[in-house]
Each structure stands twice: as C-alpha cells, then as structure tokens.
Amino acid sequence: MARSSTRPTSRDVAQAAGVSQAAVSLVLGDKWRGRVSETTAERVREAARDLGYRPNLAARNLRLGHTRTVLLVVPALTTEFFAGVYTGAARVAADHGFGVVLYPSPEGIGPARDPFASAQAALDGVIASSMAADALTAIRGDQLPLVMLDSDPSGSLGAATVNLDIADGIRQVATHLLDLGHRHFLHLAADVPSWTFEVRARELAARLAAVPGTTVRTAHAPISIDGALTAAEAALAAPGPRPTALVCDDDKLAAGAYKAARRLGLRVPDDLSVTGLDDLALATALDPELTTVRLDAELFGERGMQALLAVLEDRTPDAGDIPVELVVRGSTAPPRPS
Amino acid sequence: MARSSTRPTSRDVAQAAGVSQAAVSLVLGDKWRGRVSETTAERVREAARDLGYRPNLAARNLRLGHTRTVLLVVPALTTEFFAGVYTGAARVAADHGFGVVLYPSPEGIGPARDPFASAQAALDGVIASSMAADALTAIRGDQLPLVMLDSDPSGSLGAATVNLDIADGIRQVATHLLDLGHRHFLHLAADVPSWTFEVRARELAARLAAVPGTTVRTAHAPISIDGALTAAEAALAAPGPRPTALVCDDDKLAAGAYKAARRLGLRVPDDLSVTGLDDLALATALDPELTTVRLDAELFGERGMQALLAVLEDRTPDAGDIPVELVVRGSTAPPRPS
DNA sequence: GAGTCGAGGTTATACGTATTACTTGGAGGC
DNA sequence: GCCTCCAAGTAATACGTATAACCTCGACTC
Structure with missing residues (x-):
C-alpha cells in the first residue's frame, strides 16, 4: 500500500498471500501440482489479481536465459504480403509459447540502423526475408539462430531456408502465355538485388529459350507503381517489334x-x-483484373516459424518449397493477329 | 575459450582485458570519463570486440528498470498507412534511444491474445490505434503509459490522444462535391466501431445538412475491396433517386x-x-485516379511517439490535430444534368 | 513405536548488468 | 615529512524471477 507507485513484484504478492515468494512463482508458473495445496494456490492467485501483478519479463528472461521471442525481419510493409507472413508466423509461434516481433527493414528510418538496436527485445532467433538486404549484415554479426526466407539455399551460410516455389510460378506464367500464342515478351523486373528476383529472371529466360522464335526484353524498375510506370512506358515505346506480353x-x-x-x-x-505475382488485393482492384501467381503468405510464415523452432530444438527443418498457383483473370488473352 | 558455446558476458570481457567487470561496464557504457585511463579503455573495447560481446538485454533491462522499448499497436497491416506510422514513430524513437515494437492486432492469430503475450518484450509504453479494438481491453489492464491514436479525446480515460484532422478532411471532400454541384450522396462507411469512422459520419452529415436540398444515404461495408463491392452495388442498385456522389x-x-x-x-x-480517404498507392493505381484526402502517416507516427515521450517524462504532450489535404484527381466531376 | 514417506511448503541462490561506495598508490602543497 | 587529493580503478550490491535443495510435520507401515 505504501509504495503504490512502483509495480508489485512476486514478493509483494507473497506477502499479501502470506506465503513465500517461491510459492508465488510455483503457483503462477503452474508448477505446483504436488507442492502447494489447492487452497493456498487460490489464495496466491487472488492476491496476484488484487494487486494487478504482472511478472517482470526482464527478470524472467534473465533467469531463464531465453526470451521465447523471435524477430521477423521484413522489407517495407507496403503490401499485405508480409502482413500475411507475420500472421502465419505469429500463429505458429503462439502455439509454442513464442512471441514474434516485427522489424521492417529501415529504408528511411535513419542511418542504416542495427535491427537489434530498434527491437531492443532480447531475442532467441531471427527469421529474415532476403529482401531486407540492409539488415542482413547486422544480423550476420550476431550468433542467433537464423532462418532465411526466399533466399539461395546453397549460399545462405548454413542458415536454414524456406522458399516459395517461385520458379514454378514463373514457369506457369510463361507456359500460360505461350499457350495463348505469345512469342514476344517484356520482363518488367524489380530493381532490387534479391535472390527471389533473380529466380524469376533465370526461370523466365530458361522457359522461353526452350521455345524457338520467342524474344524477350527486360526492363528494370523500383518496386512502386510510379517506378514501374516510368520504366514500362519507356520500354514499351522503344523501337523494334512491340512485345505482346x-x-x-x-x-x-x-x-x-x-x-x-x-x-x-x-x-x-x-x-x-499483363501478368503479376503475389495476388494482392490490388490485383482484383485493377481493371481488368490481373492474371497473377497466388502466394500463400500465411503458410510461408508458418513454415518459416516451424523451421526456426526446428533449429532452436536442434532438429532438421522440413525441406520442400511451398507450392504456388497461377490465377488466370482478365489481363491475359491471345495476341491479336498483326 | 573453454565455454565457447555460451555467449560471453561482461565478466568474460573483464577477464580477457585483465580488469574488473565494473570497468567493462563503465567503458562500454561510456561513463568512464575520469574513471578509467584511455589505454585500459581501449584494451577493454578490444577484448569486447574479440569476444564478440553483446550485452545481455534482459539483465540490463532488469538492472535499469526500463527497456526503452515501446509497443505500437495497429490494426491489420494490409495497407501502407500504418507502415508510415511505424516509420515516423521509429524515427523519433531512435533519436531518443528508444525502440519500437510493432503489434498488429490479432484477427485470426488465435483466440484473442494478449498483445503482451505476443510481444513478450518488456515495455515502457504503448501507442495504440483506436482501430485495434480487440487489443484495447488487454492494454487497459496494464498500467503502462499510453497514447491513443485517432480516438475520442474526451473519452480516452485520460490517456493522451493524437489525432488527424479527419473532420476537416471530410469537410473538404463535402465542400468539393457540393461546389461541383452534387446534391445526392451515398456514404460508404466502414463497418468497424472506431471513433475515426464515427467522425467521418458525423462530419459529413453536419456539412450536408447545412445545404438545403441535399440527400444522403449510408451503406456499411467491411474494409476490403470485396466487401465494399457488395455493399456499394446493393446501395447503388437500390430504388429511389440514384446518388451522384x-x-x-x-x-x-x-x-x-x-x-x-x-x-x-x-x-x-x-x-x-467517387472519393476516398488515405491517399494510398492504390489511389493512383485506379482508373481514373482517385480524388482523396491525403493523410501524413509518418507525421502521425512522429507525433504519437513525441506524445508518448512527453508522457514518459511527465510533460504535457503537444495538442493540436494534424492537418490533412484534399487531393483532387479524376474521380470527381460535376453531375451530369438529368 | 521407530522408521519412512509424502504433502506442503521455505530458504538460498544465480542469471548479467549498472552503479555506488570504497580502496590504493602516488604526486603535489607547505 | 606529513597531509591532502586525485587518478584509476575494484568490491559489493540490487534489480525480480525460477528452481534446486532443504525442512517439518503428520500419517502410515510393519
């Protein structure tokens, strides 16, 4: 009562319930099966409730040596894709008593900050998107268990990787367009150094190279509507035969x-x-609706978290890419006879 | 060397540098002005670097009694708006040595979870959007310093509030449409109980009531493209004079x-x-581009963090709503003479 | 009726850090 | 030559928790 300004500790609860601090910890930690009588346990719970007791996480983390908190490093949160990844990861995490803290890669937050300075939380592990390039070096510095999302399985310093089967998605796109009769392609590529985009380029080139008579040009653009507008306009207006896809x-x-x-x-x-990739809400807001590749963001997040849990428990994470699905809508049709 | 499996502590650094643990803490904490010689300080820093020492946050937080970490509670991250809020808040936070942890309100993450169970991080304060309704009760339980975003200034339990001047935005929209000659309105309202949407409804009604001969109907929809499609289609197809705005x-x-x-x-x-509100990237992806109200998300986040810092330092947060701006594009025009 | 055992606790301790209070070996003042 | 004082550290401690180790007392066994 005297010191109502400071948060109550487990010792305060103990005193209020007339027991030792250890008893409080046992009861509240649900480890009292044969150690404390039911009546005392109830008395402790009541005291805790009355005082509005909340355990001090810092103390608990220090004692336990872990935090059951992992960091999810994502690039800018400007689409709902990574929101889905977070949702999936958080769901799996919650099922295992873990929490997930989100770290959107800096880009304008200041002079290239250390993610761990921002998410000061003590961490048990990290899941990082390969697109969050700025943060990678900082992450590598730490010795934390790491799972990489959408990154080169052979070059990830031994970190576990979880990937969407983007290569297959691009193959499906290419096949769909080829089946429609298209032969002249323009690839509007993201101007971001990331494995996930390299895969797109490589796979598209490979698939088209298999069909004689096809041509493909490439334009690079920053990932924004305006950036794409500029790059695509220039590329489409360029001399030579106009691409149809x-x-x-x-x-x-x-x-x-x-x-x-x-x-x-x-x-x-x-x-x-025109084809896209992601299947954002934006895809159906466009007119005509966009033919695109649906990525299961939540499953991606789930698998990422499962892999991290596996690493934390010294198990081998599940292998296998996550399947993706072509969604055909109104933005693709046979080319007009020229 | 022997115990390379466990992370080095400040004591390990001390031993390596041949000094006491206290000296390490002083040097690394930059509090050694007249306490430690320059040469020893350098020796300590070198040892820390060699061992890859990183201070244990949990221990530091426990000792210090605070974490310099605040929680930003937002509704779903399905648009870039709250990404902007985060960016602004994180920038201001970083300038003051604080970190920001993002908590997207549950909605499918599981059985209505306590935000603090998810973001296990020990926290110094909370900034919460009024739209993250599920989390509010849990938050209220804690005694943490709280700043509410976009919520009723008179009803926020004494918590500080930071608001966008949405009322003015709606007034500008209404005035713009009235000036164009519109008299028959449909209000497509978000089906979410939140002060920020109540303001829109109230202000629109008030502004239109001031002009004789206007009519206004209201349709409610969940905040999604499909939800809006359904609701708007039904409302527009309803009998009676068709709204022009x-x-x-x-x-x-x-x-x-x-x-x-x-x-x-x-x-x-x-x-x-048609008019919107937010000025997302989506607004210019639409054809025709959308007349909407631009909200300065980053400034919103900055002001939110500044308010929280003020609360933490027992100062009074700055008052005053954040101005917004009508952006006229191609989706509004005079009604056709009927 | 001595020994055993389990229920129902308590005491003590360590986690890693930041900081306060203390120590020590000179150098300088007079 | 003695006192003072400062530079350069060190020793000790507390933050709040979880848990291992210990204790006590009554009921039961044989």
Missing part, C-alpha cells in the same frame, strides 16, 4: 504497367497481356 | 466502389463521382 515481377509493378499501357493507348489485354 | 471512408472502399460501378454500367466520374 508483359511479365511483371510482382503485382505492384503490374499496376504501374497498366498505367503505362493506358498512356500509350494500349488496351489490356487486347493489345498487351 | 459516393463518399467512401477510405481508399480501399473506394476501390470496391469502382468495381460496383463497373458492374452496374456506371462510369466514374461521368455517372458517379
């Missing part, structure tokens, strides 16, 4: 491509077929 | 409204003017 590295780029097409007086899909 | 509670709803209009064969803006 535009394969975009993600849905946002596709949205920019739509605007570029409008500016140039090209109709989607009559004059130009 | 559709005021949406946010840009996402507006995107759904576009789709509803297309389905009904209405052209934007010729048959129907």
